[in-house]
Amino acid sequence: MFFYIIRRVLYAIPIALAVSLVCFMLVHIAPGDPISAILPPDASAETVAMVRKDYGLDKPLPVQFELWLAHVVQGDFGLSLANRRPVLDELKAAAGQTFLLASTAAVLGFVIGCVLGGIAGVFRGTLADRMAVGFAVAGISVPHYWLGMVFVIIFSVVLGWLPAIGSGPGEWAWNWVHIRHLILPAVTLAVIPAGLVTRTVRGVVVEILSQDFITTLRGKGLRTMMLAVHVIKNAAPTSIAVMGLQLGYLMGGSILVETVFAWPGTGMLLNQAIFQRDIPVLQGTTLVLAMIFVTLNLTVDLVQTALDPRMRRA
């Protein structure tokens, strides 16, 4: 177990390095001179010369990568082209908002998925099962940016119950004014994981229920409630793993939903960066989100191993 953890953590390091390499390359695949991608067009000659020297833009790529990495490790992601503010400052606030949105959606999706998937798995072949499976397919197939628009039309435009855009006035706080703003984007974002978790949990439950030890337990006269404990214990590792990865996907993929709801998170930041061709912001945001995803992957693997002893041998 101990060695597995060490090995898994050590393996994450080259992955993290390679991920930063891909992010580093973003500036270089952007059309034109890299300097024009990271500095505004009206930058003074001195600034251009300084940045060129600082990032070693006249040196070979590996050296540039090293210099860039040294900056990034110290939290220096460069300046935003659009407003000249450090990218890191922009990112801090935005990442918090996205984490709030993504984790709420993840919890929602997980709960809905477990309930629907559990019901579908236990009552296989019934109408309830078919409805849950239908919901799962719809959840996976729906373009969620469109679903967001539909929710806005129904709950904001027609019924006027919930606000259509933003995250509420000023700083985020856990009060009704702000939670009202969170409901629609979180529900929209939760639809995909809800569909996926429903599918996964249903599959796992069906598989567990068909195994011999369940028949044995039933034969021994175990009551249904106690049987549920056994099923949950066996279904937990897979379901939690799916959910953990989903949280990462939600954080990285919230750009579409954030665009619909003008939610001030990393997705919104990416959207603005795309419009203003603000490559430093694009690069910094991508790097931070990807690193969060790498960390989540690692955590999920470790948690899954801790929960499921069978994994350790693999």
Place this chain on the structure above:
Amino acid sequence: MKAATATAAHIPHSKIAEELGRASYWREVGHRLLRDRLTMVCLSILGLMVLAIIFAPLLSPYDPLQGSMIRRLKPVGTPGHWLGTDELGRDMFARLLYGGRLSWFVGITPVAVAFVIGGGLGITAGFFGGWVNMMIMRTTDVFYAFPSVLLAVAISGALGPGIDNALIAMTLVFIPMMIRVSESVTASTRNLDYVEAARSTGAGALTVVRIHVLPNVLGPIFVYATTLVSVSMILASGLSFVGLGVKPPEPEWGLMLNTLRTAIYTQPLLATLPGVSIFITSICFNLASDGLRTAMDVRA
């Protein structure tokens, strides 16, 4: 006894494969598909959509790019424009038809290209193992370390808006997925007895791959590729929705959805139409690929 062995070794490998009766397998898959009503409905809807977007000029007299300021945002059901008009007075039905062309093209092309490239690399990695496998699979791991939407947005964002850049970005997202699946399917075929037997009778690597490995792995890899089409359609339109991918005034469902966002207060039904098209297409692809998986008896 000796003579018999010699004859067996002289039968070309292609003959042996033929005797396995591949044709009857496909006939059975066809039968199973025909009996699966839900899959047939989905395939029919998709077929009708393809016909509609091919014969768009016959179905709608309007030019999808030609607008008129005096008939902007007409509601669904307007005489002459039965699905209404958009924010620049262009006929909605015509734009949905022509928009389907781009949406389908941008949705399917990356998966098709990734099927060839990723499938090829994955089979190579799975069949040869060793350091070839190591190189290909570790590179794949890096791309897997990105959430897929983020990777597509980052690459096409850096390259700049445009269909070509969106296609490149999406292909790069799907190649690693195709590699992973092809590699694992191929690796499990590699050690099967008949592959071992073919090798021991002196068949070269290419022959073994062509005759014994490909027929067994292409099915599962293809089924996996079809499951990606639905994801790809949503992602393609999503990229256009955030201003990457297709540029205005070209009609594309994701882009139309974005430009109609301002109309949700005045013409809510109209504004959601492009999204309905994306939803129908993607759910049909999803269900059809599920049906195909069952019919071909491919396990996840």
